[in-house]
Amino acid sequence: xxxxxxxxxxxxxxxxxxxxxxxxxxxxxxxxxxxxxxxxxxxxxxxxxxxxxxxxxxxxxxxxxxxxxxxxxxxxxxxxxxxxxxxxx
Numbered sequence: 140x141x142x143x144x145x146x147x148x149x150x151x152x153x154x155x156x157x158x159x160x161x162x163x164x165x166x167x168x169x170x171x172x173x174x175x176x177x178x179x180x181x182x183x184x185x186x187x188x189x190x191x192x193x194x195x196x197x198x199x200x201x202x203x204x205x206x207x208x209x210x211x212x213x214x215x216x217x218x219x220x221x222x223x224x225x226x227x228x
Contacts, residue, residue, distance in 0.1 A: 140226055
């Protein structure tokens with residue numbers, strides 16, 4: 140196993156992670172921004188107010204994006220298992 144193979148495998152893994160968690164992170168960012176704007180306009184400075192909407196938004200995102208995320212992770216796992224002989228031997 141060469142260094143190029145390890146780097147390519149790590150690059151594939153990082154890319155897959157970013158693609159899978161990207162929508163959830165963007166959803167949490169958008170909800171957090173909306174809650175912050177709401178807090179700034181109403182001058183409600185409760186720190187725990189931002190957590191509940193973000194948690195709910197991420198759970199809804201997991202329900203909505205879950206099958207797609209699982210499919211991407213399964214594709215990555217299958218590609219690793221298919222290429223295991225090239226990586227190990």
